[in-house]
Amino acid sequence: MKTAFGIALLLFSFAASAVDPVKPLEDADVDVFDSDSVRRGAGFFANYCMGCHSIKQIRYSRIAKDFELSEDTMRREFMFGKVKVHDYLETAMSKADGESAFGVAPPDLSLVIRARGADWVYSYLKGFYVDPKRPLGTNNLVSPDVAMPNVLWALQGLQEPVIKKIDGTDTVVDVRLVKKGQMSPKEFDQVLTDMVNFLAYVSEPSKLQRLPLGKYVIFFLVVLAVIMYRLKKEYWKKIH
Template sequence: MRRIAGFFLTLVAGSALAVESVMPLDDVAVDVFDKESLRRGAVTYANYCQGCHSLKHLRYSRMAHDLKLEEGVLERDFLRGQAKLQDSMLSAMHAADAERWFGVAPPDLSLIARSRHPDWIYSYLRGFYLDPSRPNGVDNAFFRQVAMPDVFASLQGAQRPVIKKGGGVEAIVGLKHVNQGALPPEEFDGMVADLVNFLVYAAEPAQLDRLRIGKYVIVVLIVLAFVLYRLKQEYWKDIA
C-alpha cells in the first residue's frame, strides 16, 4: 500500500509542477490500422520499455494475431527468457528492485493511452532534458521531477531547456539539442510516434474489431431506419 501511495504522490507532485511549463503538446497521428507502424512500435516497446514496464493486459498471442507477426519474428524480438506465447507481456524487473533503484516502481503501461492523451505521451517521451540536480541527470518538461531515466538519450541526443524569466518566475518555453543522437530528428520522432501508436492499440486491442465492424453496424442501422420509415408511411397512409 505504501508503494502505491508513494507512486501516486510522485505522480501528483510531478503533474503539479508540469503545469508551470508553457510548452504546448506536440501532435501525433494515431492509426491503429497501420500494422507496419504497430509492429515497429511493438519492437521499440520490447527493446526500450519492457525492461521496466509491463503490459499485463496484453498477451503475446493476442499481439501476434492482431499484428500478423510471423513465428520467427515473435521469437526473435519478443519471446525472451522464459516468456511463452500465452503469457502476458510482463517486465522481468521485480517491483522491489525498481523501487530501490528509481524510488518508485515503474507503472504498468496497459492503460496509459487511456489515462493520458496520445499527444501527451508523445511529447513526454521527447521532452527529457539535462538536469544535473536530478538523480538520473535528467528531468522532463511535461513531468517535472520525473523518476524515469531518459532511455532514448542515445537515439535523440541530449537537450537543454530554454528558460524564459519574467515576474520572478522561470518557465520552460522550449528544448534545444546539445548534441545529435544516433537518429535524425525526423526518424526519431517517427519511432516515438510508432511507439505511441502501439500503446494506443495495447490499451484496447478489441478496438481493431470494434472500429472495423462499427461502420457496417451504422450502415445497417441507417438501412433499417429507412425501411421502418417507409413501413410507417404505409401503415399511416390509409389512416390519413
C-alpha cells in the same frame, strides 16, 4: 470495472509528478491500423522500456493473432528471453527493485494512452533534457521532476532546457537539441510515433475489430431507418 480501476491507478501513479505543461502538447500521428508501425513500436518497447515497465493487460499471443505473426517472427522482433507466447508482457524488474532504483515503482503501461492521451505520451517521451540537479541527470518538460531516466537519449541525442522568467520565476518553456544522437530528429519522431501506436493498440486491442465493424452497423441502422420510415408512411396513409 477492472478497466476503470486500472485507469484510476495509472492516473494516481502520475499524480505526484504531472503538471500542466507550459508548451502545448505535440500532435501524435496515431494509427493503430498501421501494422508495420505497431510492430516496430513493439520492438522499441521491448528493447528500451520492458526493462522497467510491464503491459499486463495483453498477451503475446493476442498480438500475434491480431497482426498475423508467427511465433518465430515474434521472437525475432520483440519476444526475448524465455517468455512463452501465452505470457503477458511483464518486466523482470520487481516492485522493490524499482522503488530502490527510482524511488517509485515504474507503472504498468497497459492503459497509459487511455489515461493520459497519445499527445501527452508522445510529447513526454520527446521532452527529456539534461538537468545535473536531478538524481539521474535528466528532467522532463511535460512532467517536471519525474523519476524516469531518458532511456532514449542515445537515439535522440541530448537536449537542454529553454528557460524564461514567468512571474519572476525561471521556468522551462521548451527544449532544444545540443548534441545529436544516432538518429535524425525526423527518424526519432518516427520511433516515438511507432511506440505510441503500439501503446495505443495495447490500450484497446478490440479497436482493430470494433472500428471496421462499426461501418457495417451504421449502414444497417441507416437501411433499417429507411425501412421503418417507409413502413410508418404506409401505416399512417390509411389513417389520413
